[in-house]
Amino acid sequence: MNSEAREQGxxxxxRILDLADEKASFCTKLLADLGARVVxxxxxxxxxxxxxxxxxxxxxxxxxxxxxxxxxxxxxxxTLDLDRNRGRxxxxxxxxxxxxxxxTFQPGYLGSLKLDFNFxxxxxxxxxxxxxxxxxxxxxRKAYKSCDLVASAYGGQMYVTGSPTSPPLKAYGEQSYYLAxxxxxxxxxxxxxxxxxxxxxxxxDISLQEAVTATLEHVMIRFFSEAIIAGRQGSLHWNHAFKxxxxxxxxxxxxxxxxxxxxxxxxxxxxxxxxxxxxxxxNEEYRRQHIEHVIEVVECWTxxxxxxxxxxxxxxxxxxxxxxxxxxxxxxxxQLKARKFFVPxxxxxxxxxxxxxQLPFRFSSRFISRKxxxxxxxxxxxxxxxxELGFSNREIQxxxxxxxx
Amino acid sequence: xxxxxxxxxxxLDLTRVAAGPYATRIMADFGAEVIKLQTEKIATGAESNExxxxxxxxxxxxxxxxxxxYPEAKDLFLELTRISDVVVENFSPRxxxxxxxxxxNLKKVRPDLIMISMSAMGQTGPWKNFAAFGPTLQxxxxxxxxxxxSKDTPLGLGYAYADMIAGLYGVVAILAALEYRQxxxxxxxxxxxEYEAVCTTIGPTLLDAFINPDNILPQGxxxxxxxxxxxxxxxxxxxxxxxxxxxxxxxxxxxxxxxLGNPSRAGxxxxxxxxxxxxxxxxxxxxLADWMANRSAEEAVKLLQGAGIPAGIIQNAGxxxxxxxxxxxxxxxxxxxxxxxxxxxxxxxxxxxxxxNGPWKAAPSLGRDNDYVYGKLLGLTEAEIKSYIERGIIA
Numbered sequence: 001m002n003s004e005a006r007e008q009g010x011x012x013x014x015r016i017l018d019l020a021d022e023k024a025s026f027c028t029k030l031l032a033d034l035g036a037r038v039v040x041x042x043x044x045x046x047x048x049x050x051x052x053x054x055x056x057x058x059x060x061x062x063x064x065x066x067x068x069x070x071x072x073x074x075x076x077x078x079t080l081d082l083d084r085n086r087g088r089x090x091x092x093x094x095x096x097x098x099x100x101x102x103x104t105f106q107p108g109y110l111g112s113l114k115l116d117f118n119f120x121x122x123x124x125x126x127x128x129x130x131x132x133x134x135x136x137x138x139x140x141r142k143a144y145k146s147c148d149l150v151a152s153a154y155g156g157q158m159y160v161t162g163s164p165t166s167p168p169l170k171a172y173g174e175q176s177y178y179l180a181x182x183x184x185x186x187x188x189x190x191x192x193x194x195x196x197x198x199x200x201x202x203x204x205d206i207s208l209q210e211a212v213t214a215t216l217e218h219v220m221i222r223f224f225s226e227a228i229i230a231g232r233q234g235s236l237h238w239n240h241a242f243k244x245x246x247x248x249x250x251x252x253x254x255x256x257x258x259x260x261x262x263x264x265x266x267x268x269x270x271x272x273x274x275x276x277x278x279x280x281x282x283n284e285e286y287r288r289q290h291i292e293h294v295i296e297v298v299e300c301w302t303x304x305x306x307x308x309x310x311x312x313x314x315x316x317x318x319x320x321x322x323x324x325x326x327x328x329x330x331x332x333x334x335q336l337k338a339r340k341f342f343v344p345x346x347x348x349x350x351x352x353x354x355x356x357x358q359l360p361f362r363f364s365s366r367f368i369s370r371k372x373x374x375x376x377x378x379x380x381x382x383x384x385x386x387x388e389l390g391f392s393n394r395e396i397q398x399x400x401x402x403x404x405x
Numbered sequence: 406x407x408x409x410x411x412x413x414x415x416x417l418d419l420t421r422v423a424a425g426p427y428a429t430r431i432m433a434d435f436g437a438e439v440i441k442l443q444t445e446k447i448a449t450g451a452e453s454n455e456x457x458x459x460x461x462x463x464x465x466x467x468x469x470x471x472x473x474x475y476p477e478a479k480d481l482f483l484e485l486t487r488i489s490d491v492v493v494e495n496f497s498p499r500x501x502x503x504x505x506x507x508x509x510n511l512k513k514v515r516p517d518l519i520m521i522s523m524s525a526m527g528q529t530g531p532w533k534n535f536a537a538f539g540p541t542l543q544x545x546x547x548x549x550x551x552x553x554x555s556k557d558t559p560l561g562l563g564y565a566y567a568d569m570i571a572g573l574y575g576v577v578a579i580l581a582a583l584e585y586r587q588x589x590x591x592x593x594x595x596x597x598x599e600y601e602a603v604c605t606t607i608g609p610t611l612l613d614a615f616i617n618p619d620n621i622l623p624q625g626x627x628x629x630x631x632x633x634x635x636x637x638x639x640x641x642x643x644x645x646x647x648x649x650x651x652x653x654x655x656x657x658x659x660x661x662x663x664x665l666g667n668p669s670r671a672g673x674x675x676x677x678x679x680x681x682x683x684x685x686x687x688x689x690x691x692x693l694a695d696w697m698a699n700r701s702a703e704e705a706v707k708l709l710q711g712a713g714i715p716a717g718i719i720q721n722a723g724x725x726x727x728x729x730x731x732x733x734x735x736x737x738x739x740x741x742x743x744x745x746x747x748x749x750x751x752x753x754x755x756x757x758x759x760x761x762n763g764p765w766k767a768a769p770s771l772g773r774d775n776d777y778v779y780g781k782l783l784g785l786t787e788a789e790i791k792s793y794i795e796r797g798i799i800a
Binding site for chain 2: 223
């Protein structure tokens with residue numbers, strides 16, 4: 001393929017059908033942002049994931065979901081009812097031309113429509129089907145219902161998040177959906193590589209629970225090596241190396257082990273080191289065991305400073321400290337601005353631009369940007385049904401009339 | 406027939422601690438030959454080959470020793486680059502530069518090289534040299550502020566989640582660049598920012614903040630942006646046993662009322678729609694809390710899921726290790742170390758129904774693969790290797 005044909009991005013030429021709700025729409029957003037052509041298929045009237053907040057102007061309106069906006073950039077959008085025979089026939093036509101599908105239905109649902117992997121691969125042996133569900137396609141809990149809260153609970157995230165005196169706390173947002181989407185995107189790219197070697201597609205089975213459990217960092221390692229059941233300890237890191245402290249005007253995340261002697265000198269120069277100058281505190285293990293006292297002394301000191309002052313001075317002295325930023329602060333971050341992390345996308349219906357977070361990487365290859373907002377329901381019906389499947393205007397009218405599209 | 410997807414791929418791995426090693430671990434799990442560069446000096450703490458932490462993140466990899474502070478080591482590194490597909494590093498931006506091993510120099514010996522730098526802030530911008538770790542990046546990226554019950558007590562996640570997210574993004578970028586190389590023959594340099602990786606996980610909220618900058622608050626376990634009520638985490642009988650429940654649809658609401666023994670409640674006006682249930686959520690929360698208080702989490706979840714209601718046990722590490730569902734899916738497996746002792750490890754959540762990922766190997770001991778890599782792959786003689794060792798270059 002010549003380089004001109006690839007001007008859209010690294011994945012130009014890859015064609016994906018997106019049947020996913022909020023559990024995995026970020027997977028195909030990621031691939032679409034990287035240049036793949038993604039067609040989102042919604043039920044006539046719009047997908048359920050359009051009900052996920054937050055909303056623009058706080059209206060629970062199907063065309064105002066900011067969650068939907070973010071998770072569906074750069075996709076085309078069509079409507080199609082898979083519960084109808086004609087809808088399924090049309091879907092099979094699409095599968096001949098688009099050989100990757102991402103779906104999030106309950107296990108067994110596609111089978112009941114005769115659209116499961118075994119059936120679809122007979123239509124297109126190169127098909128890669130990625131199924132993202134709460135608990136995966138197999139196992140005793142496969143029929144259990146899930147959502148981000150349930151995945152966070154069953155996956156082990158909630159048990160270790162929160163303070164010792166609080167209930168378990170779910171990570172903010174829809175973290176299990178982003179994790180599962182990242183794993184699903186890796187699964188697709190691996191399956192594409194396999195297919196280019198063997199000519200044969202693949203069914204990839206992703207479970208929200210496993211996506212969470214696989215990313216608990218220290219939690220399972222410590223259990224398997226030392227039988228430790230990690231609990232909740234607020235912002236204090238499991239190994240006591242980090243904690244959030246209050247300042248005059250906000251909060252700062254500090255390390256308590258790096259450059260200890262420099263830290264004590266700093267406190268001492270302001271007359272606030274108390275007994276930390278004592279040599280016994282130079283022993284890291286001793287500090288770890290008596291962390292409460294260290295925290296007490298350090299917090300008296302941080303409360304006399306502003307966040308920015310500690311962040312900037314700290315970084316000058318190579319302390320890996322960071323302010324606790326709110327979303328508003330993040331939008332104003334000098335670092336993110338310098339890297340053009342936010343890109344405006346135009347929304348015609350409000351005649352406004354919204355500022356979108358980009359993917360967290362830059363490539364040496366430059367591509368022609370084609371940033372597009374998420375599609376409105378059925379926005380590209382004509383383009384796909386007429387332009388690609390060759391339907392006539394009359395056929396399209398009929399399908400609309402019968403609520404198939 | 407078994408097909409190991411990445412088996413023809415060689416990765417030079419300069420990464421340390423968590424984000425980078427997690428990315429290369431995923432490559433290794435799917436068959437890539439990942440060669441981890443170490444020195445005796447840095448192989449301590451989390452980077453000690455003997456630590457459980459190191460063993461978890463470096464399974465299926467090879468280990469060689471090479472001290473890049475020696476000029477001669479640079480030549481060996483360039484030789485290794487010549488025979489590799491991917492170079493992965495997660496130093497601060499100065500380090501590779503100072504060694505003379507930036508992408509422009511490396512691609513001279515391997516024109517289609519894919520190189521990824523996984524630094525905290527990215528390779529550009531006023532903070533590019535700032536030091537950071539997973540937990541502090543979670544604070545910079547909004548997760549600590551938002552994951553809390555109140556803005557006056559930021560808590561954040563109880564582990565270095567940012568490192569996991571950055572690792573996953575790293576693999577996506579590498580594999581996308583490999584696909585591009587497959588199609589065009591072109592290599593790629595990738596500049597990944599872990600700070601930005603964290604920010605992407607609150608994408609919808611950043612859009613919200615763009616519109617209403619001063620209105621964004623932590624949500625605790627409440628369903629502010631989620632079309633569900635009741636919704637939350639409830640205490641069950643026993644120490645630290647909890648159950649999460651989320652009721653979305655009208656059907657689920659009717660089922661909940663049935664399970665809780667008051668079917669007619671579903672029809673009551675004040676609970677007759679999602680918005681009414683949200684308005685009266687305090688009363689619903691109390692109802693659920695009372696019902697849960699004398700039940701085990703297992704029983705509560707069984708009854709609720711049996712009636713089609715999303716519910717889950719808040720599992721701890723012990724629950725997860727014994728979880729019959731995870732075991733039925735072979736999510737954990739035992740890896741035998743060089744000492745013959747087995748350690749349990751979690752496998753990949755990317756489950757292929759046909760392709761295999763081959764036999765897994767425990768993490769290597771320090772420099773275990775020096776002979777294979779320097780002798781077999783680079784063709785150095787035993788005497789040459791010995792001389793490098795004596796001079797402290799392979800060390």
